[in-house]
Amino acid sequence: MKLQTTIILLSAVLGQAATLPPRHSIPRAYQLTPQKLRLLHISPSPPSAQSLPALSRIGLASSEIQQESTKGGALLSSSTNSSITSITATYQIPKADVPTRGPTANNTFGIYAASFHIGIDSVSGTPGCPTFLRAGVDIFYDGSLDDDLQQPQAWWQLGPNDPVGFGNFSVSEGEVVRVTAGAAEVKIENFGRLNGTTCTEGRTPYQTSAVKVDGGQGELCGREAGWTVEDFPLAGLPGIPVALADFGSVRFRDVEVQTSGGEKKNAEGAGVSDVWLQAQGGRLTDCEVVGGGKEVKCDRVFSSN
Numbered sequence: 001m002k003l004q005t006t007i008i009l010l011s012a013v014l015g016q017a018a019t020l021p022p023r024h025s026i027p028r029a030y031q032l033t034p035q036k037l038r039l040l041h042i043s044p045s046p047p048s049a050q051s052l053p054a055l056s057r058i059g060l061a062s063s064e065i066q067q068e069s070t071k072g073g074a075l076l077s078s079s080t081n082s083s084i085t086s087i088t089a090t091y092q093i094p095k096a097d098v099p100t101r102g103p104t105a106n107n108t109f110g111i112y113a114a115s116f117h118i119g120i121d122s123v124s125g126t127p128g129c130p131t132f133l134r135a136g137v138d139i140f141y142d143g144s145l146d147d148d149l150q151q152p153q154a155w156w157q158l159g160p161n162d163p164v165g166f167g168n169f170s171v172s173e174g175e176v177v178r179v180t181a182g183a184a185e186v187k188i189e190n191f192g193r194l195n196g197t198t199c200t201e202g203r204t205p206y207q208t209s210a211v212k213v214d215g216g217q218g219e220l221c222g223r224e225a226g227w228t229v230e231d232f233p234l235a236g237l238p239g240i241p242v243a244l245a246d247f248g249s250v251r252f253r254d255v256e257v258q259t260s261g262g263e264k265k266n267a268e269g270a271g272v273s274d275v276w277l278q279a280q281g282g283r284l285t286d287c288e289v290v291g292g293g294k295e296v297k298c299d300r301v302f303s304s305n
């Protein structure tokens with residue numbers, strides 16, 4: 001039983017569909033623990049060694065350096081005299097599909113995931129700044145479950161404490177959320193399906209979940225703000241990033257940061273990086289800042305190799 005589970009999980013990572021047992025023989029114990037697998041966004045906490053290469057790549061075209069990174073997106077640094085106190089973005093939750101290209105392709109028994117989050121000091125692990133704040137949504141595909149059980153999870157984290165799910169809140173693929181992470185409060189709002197737009201002006205969210213951030217005030221350095229796509233290990237399977245789902249594209253819109261000096265900024269001038277994992281085919285995202293800084297866009301890409 002245990003061995004079989006291991007094979008399935010490894011296959012999920014490596015995409016070796018050929019070695020998989022037929023669907024009906026997936027161990028029952030495994031089927032019964034979807035919550036455990038799907039719920040927890042495990043962080044590299046504090047964000048450190050694992051994500052440092054992402055920082056060193058900032059400012060370089062992604063073709064220049066090929067370092068492993070589980071994170072991609074845009075990262076804005078604070079200016080000398082003011083710190084970042086709040087970050088926000090509005091985005092439509094993509095669907096997690098099985099990739100049809102690359103080394104992880106077509107493993108319909110497998111597990112695929114992706115995470116879309118925003119945060120303060122949450123990406124590069126600035127030395128001397130162990131506290132970080134982030135919030136967002138994980139999407140998930142599990143081939144051992146019925147398709148309709150695929151359920152995105154909204155979570156927040158005041159690191160190095162563990163991530164926690166937003167209470168009394170649910171979100172589905174295709175719905176538009178606005179996430180705000182501030183030194184005093186972290187909040188997520190669900191606007192539902194907006195027929196292809198993410199314009200929330202004049203609209204009321206049908207669901208909101210907000211949490212006062214205890215102890216966040218004063219502890220966050222506020223050195224950087226990040227809009228991030230992440231490939232993360234699942235709870236119970238630390239160490240190996242899950243196969244990155246084909247999420248198509250995610251667009252963080254109406255991006256904004258506020259600073260201690262009372263300024264508001266968008267992502268103009270932010271450094272851009274991509275998820276890059278050799279075991280999954282190399283470069284896995286193509287991220288850019290567009291619209292004069294109003295939007296951070298990341299497409300799922302598939303290297304030719």
Ligand SMILES: *[C@@H]1O[C@H](CO)[C@@H](O)[C@H](O)[C@H]1NC(C)=O
Binds near residue numbers: 080081
């Ligand atoms: C930062 O603050 C110091 C001291 O208040 C001041 O001398 C300096 O000019 C400020 N720098 C910027 C970039 O505003």
Ligand SMILES: *[C@@H]1O[C@H](CO)[C@@H](O)[C@H](O)[C@H]1NC(C)=O
Binds near residue numbers: 100101102105
């Ligand atoms: C995956 O399946 C799709 C649809 O059947 C096919 O077009 C594609 O070539 C397959 N990819 C791989 C890597 O086998």
Ligand SMILES: *[C@@H]1O[C@H](CO)[C@@H](O)[C@H](O)[C@H]1NC(C)=O
Binds near residue numbers: 168206207208
């Ligand atoms: C959950 O959300 C609903 C609808 O927004 C609200 O009426 C209810 O009071 C909330 N429950 C808790 C425990 O926050």
Ligand SMILES: *[C@@H]1O[C@H](CO)[C@@H](O)[C@H](O)[C@H]1NC(C)=O
Binds near residue numbers: 193194195
């Ligand atoms: C989306 O479009 C449908 C059909 O045109 C309409 O009934 C619905 O109200 C629209 N929803 C929103 C949120 O605009």
